[in-house]
Amino acid sequence: MNIQDVFAEYKQLTETRMKELLPSTEVYPGVIHDAMAYSLFAGGKRFRPTLCLAGCEAVGGKNEDCLDAACALECIHTYSLIHDDLPGMDDDDYRRGKLTNHKVYGVGMAILAGDALLTVAFELLAKMANGQNEKQLLQVIQEIAAASGTLGMIGGQVVDIKSENTEPTEELLKYIHTHKTGALITASVRVGGILGGATAEELQQLTIYGEKLGLAFQITDDILDVVGDEAKLGKPVGSDEKNHKATYPALFGLEQSRIMAKQAVDDAINAIDCFGEKAIKLKLLAQYLISRDV
Amino acid sequence: MNIQDVFAEYKQLTETRMKELLPSTEVYPGVIHDAMAYSLFAGGKRFRPTLCLAGCEAVGGKNEDCLDAACALECIHTYSLIHDDLPGMDDDDYRRGKLTNHKVYGVGMAILAGDALLTVAFELLAKMANGQNEKQLLQVIQEIAAASGTLGMIGGQVVDIKSENTEPTEELLKYIHTHKTGALITASVRVGGILGGATAEELQQLTIYGEKLGLAFQITDDILDVVGDEAKLGKPVGSDEKNHKATYPALFGLEQSRIMAKQAVDDAINAIDCFGEKAIKLKLLAQYLISRDV
Numbered sequence: 037m038n039i040q041d042v043f044a045e046y047k048q049l050t051e052t053r054m055k056e057l058l059p060s061t062e063v064y065p066g067v068i069h070d071a072m073a074y075s076l077f078a079g080g081k082r083f084r085p086t087l088c089l090a091g092c093e094a095v096g097g098k099n100e101d102c103l104d105a106a107c108a109l110e111c112i113h114t115y116s117l118i119h120d121d122l123p124g125m126d127d128d129d130y131r132r133g134k135l136t137n138h139k140v141y142g143v144g145m146a147i148l149a150g151d152a153l154l155t156v157a158f159e160l161l162a163k164m165a166n167g168q169n170e171k172q173l174l175q176v177i178q179e180i181a182a183a184s185g186t187l188g189m190i191g192g193q194v195v196d197i198k199s200e201n202t203e204p205t206e207e208l209l210k211y212i213h214t215h216k217t218g219a220l221i222t223a224s225v226r227v228g229g230i231l232g233g234a235t236a237e238e239l240q241q242l243t244i245y246g247e248k249l250g251l252a253f254q255i256t257d258d259i260l261d262v263v264g265d266e267a268k269l270g271k272p273v274g275s276d277e278k279n280h281k282a283t284y285p286a287l288f289g290l291e292q293s294r295i296m297a298k299q300a301v302d303d304a305i306n307a308i309d310c311f312g313e314k315a316i317k318l319k320l321l322a323q324y325l326i327s328r329d330v
Numbered sequence: 331m332n333i334q335d336v337f338a339e340y341k342q343l344t345e346t347r348m349k350e351l352l353p354s355t356e357v358y359p360g361v362i363h364d365a366m367a368y369s370l371f372a373g374g375k376r377f378r379p380t381l382c383l384a385g386c387e388a389v390g391g392k393n394e395d396c397l398d399a400a401c402a403l404e405c406i407h408t409y410s411l412i413h414d415d416l417p418g419m420d421d422d423d424y425r426r427g428k429l430t431n432h433k434v435y436g437v438g439m440a441i442l443a444g445d446a447l448l449t450v451a452f453e454l455l456a457k458m459a460n461g462q463n464e465k466q467l468l469q470v471i472q473e474i475a476a477a478s479g480t481l482g483m484i485g486g487q488v489v490d491i492k493s494e495n496t497e498p499t500e501e502l503l504k505y506i507h508t509h510k511t512g513a514l515i516t517a518s519v520r521v522g523g524i525l526g527g528a529t530a531e532e533l534q535q536l537t538i539y540g541e542k543l544g545l546a547f548q549i550t551d552d553i554l555d556v557v558g559d560e561a562k563l564g565k566p567v568g569s570d571e572k573n574h575k576a577t578y579p580a581l582f583g584l585e586q587s588r589i590m591a592k593q594a595v596d597d598a599i600n601a602i603d604c605f606g607e608k609a610i611k612l613k614l615l616a617q618y619l620i621s622r623d624v
Contacts (some may be wrong), residue, residue, distance in 0.1 A: 059480060068480045068488045078365050119445060122415075124437025143418025144491050147441065151413060151448065152480045154493045159475035162468045163362045169462035174456045177471065181453035186353060186362045186446045 039327075041322040042090070043081060046106075049099060050085040051077065057160055057326045060135030071141040071149035072156075075290050084224040087249075090317035091225035091242055094308060097232020104164050105176060105231055108157040109224050112184050115153035116220075118146055120193065125153060130324035147205050154184075164213060168231065176227050183223035192216025200255040204282030213254040214247075225318070241307050245318060252325045255297040258283040259290065260328065294326075301326050333614040333621075336384070337375060343393060344379040345371065348401045353452055365435040365443035366450075370408050372426050378403040378518040381543070384611035385519035385536055386606060388602060391526020399460050399525055399557060402451040402456075403518050406478050409447035410514075412440055414487065448478075462525065470521050477517035486510025498576025506576060507548040508541075516540030516545060519612070535601050542598035546619045549591040552577040554622065556584065588620075595620050 054076060061070040085106035092102040121128040121136040122143060128136050138146035161177050182188055192215030199208055225246040228241050262285045284293040304322040308315040348370060355364040386396040415422040415430040416437060432440035455471050455564035476482055482618050486509030493502055519540040523533050556579050578587040598616040602609040 054477050057362055063481075065480070065485055065488045065492070067492065068484065115445075119441055122438075122441060124432075130454065139416075144416075145488070146420060146489075147416060148488055150445070151409075152343045152484045153485065154445065154448055159472055159479060162475060163471035165465065165468040165472075170468055171459065173468060174459040174464055178453055178456035178459075181449050181456060185453060186359070186366075187357075190362065190446045191359055194359045194439070194442055197442075198359070198361065235573075237494055261567060277522055319501045 037316060037320065039324040042317050042320055043086060045084045046086040046089050049089070049103065050082045050106055050110060053103050054110065057104065057107055058156065067145065068140070068148060071137060071145050072153055074140060075131075075137050075149065076111065076153065078134055080110070080114070080132070082110060083253075084113050084220060087221065087224040087246070087318075088228035090315075090321060091228030091246075092232035093124045093228075094232040094242070094311045094315040094318055095229050095232040095238050096120045096314065097228070101168070101233075102231040104160050104298055105180075105227050106224075108180065109220065109227065111157040111160070112155040112180065113220060115150040115157075116127065116184075116189060116193070118150040118153070122146060123286050125193075126195065169203075172230055176230055179223050179226060179230075180220075183219040186222075188215055188219035189217075192219070199282065204287060206287055207285060209282040209284070214250065217254055217257075218247065218250035221250040226251070238311070241310055244307035245304045245322075248300045248307065249322055252297050252300035252304065252322065255284045255293055255300065256325050256328065258285055259293055259297065261285075262290065279309070297326050331610060333618040336614055337339070337380060337610050340380040340383050341376045343383070343397065344376045344400055344404060347397050348404065351401055352405075352450065360396065361435070361439065362446055365431060365439050366447055368406035368434060369412050369425075369431045369494070370405065370445065370447065372428055374404070374408070374426070376404060377547075378407050378514060380615065381515065381518040381612075382522035384609075385522030385524075385540075386591060388605045388609040388612055389523050389526040389528040389532050389534065390608060391522070395462070395527075396522045396525040398454050399474075399521050400518075402454045403514065404476065405447040405451040405454070406474065406483075407514060409444040409451075410478075410483060412444040412447070416440060417489065419487075433438065443487065456496055466524055471523055473517050473520060473524075474514075477513040481556060482513035482517075483507055483511075486513070493576065498581060499580055503576040503578070503581055508544065511548055511551075512541065519543070532605070535604055538601035539598045539616075541602065542594045543619070544617055546591050546594035546598065546616065549578045549594065550619050551621065552579055553582040553584065553587055553591065555579075566581035591620050 061073060063069055065222045086110055088102050088106040090100055093167065117131060118137045120126050121131055122138055129139055130136060137149055143151065146329050158177065161173065164173055169221050184190065196212045196216055198319065222243060226239060229242040261283065284296065288296065301322045305319050308318050352366065353363045355367060357363055382396050382400040382403055383393055411425060412431045414420050415425055416432055423433055424430060431443055435443065452471065455467065455474065458467055478484065486506050490506045490510055518539060519536050520533060521535040528536065555577065578590065582590065595616045599613050602612050
């Protein structure tokens with residue numbers, strides 16, 4: 037098994053299911069469903085759904101236990117990208133090499149497309165009631181909302197916006213990253229675990245894995261912004277630096293950042309040692325982060 | 331009992347509880363909690379929470395059965411106002427006589443404040459799990475998400491934006507109003523009913539009441555826009571006309587609109603006749619709509 041197969045398998049599973057779950061562009065009013073699909077199917081790696089599905093497998097769960105939740109997580113991630121790209125926020129014209137949502141559909145429709153993806157995420161989760169333990173499902177809804185809210189992802193974006201053009205400190209950098217991207221990444225693997233029937237101890241190990249993975253993800257993303265080539269990332273290289281954003285390379289230098297990323301990946305892999313072979317996909321995922329040309 | 335007492339009672343109940351449930355402005359990052367509170371406590375009538383609480387009472391439920399859901403509905407309503415006011419949407423500077431959220435906090439923060447209110451609404455709902463039947467709660471989450479999504483409130487706003495400066499038709503007007511405001515109003519009274527333990531038949535009657543009330547609400551709102559005075563409404567009189575929006579008076583004339591509003595209120599009141607005295611507040615609410623200087 038290699039990581040590209042894992043990504044390919046889960047990507048297909050997630051995208052097929054998202055197409056089943058979301059209103060087609062034929063459904064009135066078509067333009068909003070079109071705008072949602074434009075960003076939802078813009079070629080993402082489905083990192084959060086993959087984490088969710090692999091987390092579920094690690095505790096002995098089946099894909100169908102958490103697949104709709106995996107789709108919901110991707111909807112929330114996509115909404116956050118659409119809104120982050122808006123004028124008044126990061127004001128970006130391109131994302132993954134394609135025009136951003138508001139450049140195609142206009143600002144008003146892009147705001148609504150983001151709102152709609154966030155809203156439908158909770159609808160999908162609540163609809164899982166037919167197959168799932170209701171207590172678990174309510175816990176999942178609560179965790180995803182908390183991870184996406186002002187003490188999670190939104191909080192990270194708020195501080196990121198507010199701290200532009202100020203001197204980046206380690207404390208600020210850590211706050212932004214653990215909240216802006218880390219919270220939903222950790223929630224993704226936890227949600228897979230919860231819906232797969234994890235024990236409290238197992239969930240604790242998945243949480244450590246998620247936190248360390250989120251850290252590694254952000255450090256390597258920052259490194260890629262410095263050294264990566266534009267085609268690979270789909271955004272202008274050095275754009276973080278241009279905006280005076282706090283990044284790991286800016287604070288610690290490239291070499292130290294690479295060491296920190298490697299340490300975080302090792303910690304993540306150690307945390308899931310207890311699951312043995314069932315966690316092979318989680319392990320490959322962690323290893324992948326430091327293999328992507330950083 | 332008169333309607334002002336009903337509003338005052340439920341408003342206090344809702345506002346006290348919202349202050350308990352939402353992060354205070356002391357909680358980091360304070361600016362986002364401040365921005366949320368600015369619009370959430372901007373002096374609204376708490377119409378949706380009132381409907382929810384009165385609907386619950388009509389079926390013999392207690393306030394505490396649905397109070398947190400009532401707060402969640404107000405959060406969703408408030409998020410929709412913040413986003414509707416943004417540039418790229420209606421681009422309004424004032425709301426209820428106060429500067430709109432983005433005029434005070436900036437566009438980026440206003441987008442995030444709306445996102446955060448939508449997100450926290452679902453967190454509040456999921457957290458009700460401790461006191462409430464879980465099946466009911468998941469149904470409530472699903473209904474609120476559906477009423478707020480692209481086949482509900484967002485769909486209405488999409489069509490509203492897209493149809494500006496086009497000739498208004500009756501069909502378009504009805505679509506916009508039943509979706510943009512009607513869906514969440516109907517959901518509010520239904521949610522109160524569900525959490526109060528309504529039977530299927532009772533819920534059906536509450537649904538008719540909600541739909542008719544939503545219709546009356548919109549017609550009278552349109553009438554007020556023509557005849558009301560600016561101070562009462564908190565927005566410039568005639569602003570709908572200025573934007574060439576489809577309204578009842580524009581399509582049917584003032585007199586016919588008044589007759590239609592009265593008919594909708596009568597229909598709403600007839601639908602809840604079965605609840606007897608327990609529905610007195612719902613009845614007063616319906617009567618109130620056509621008493622507000624229309």
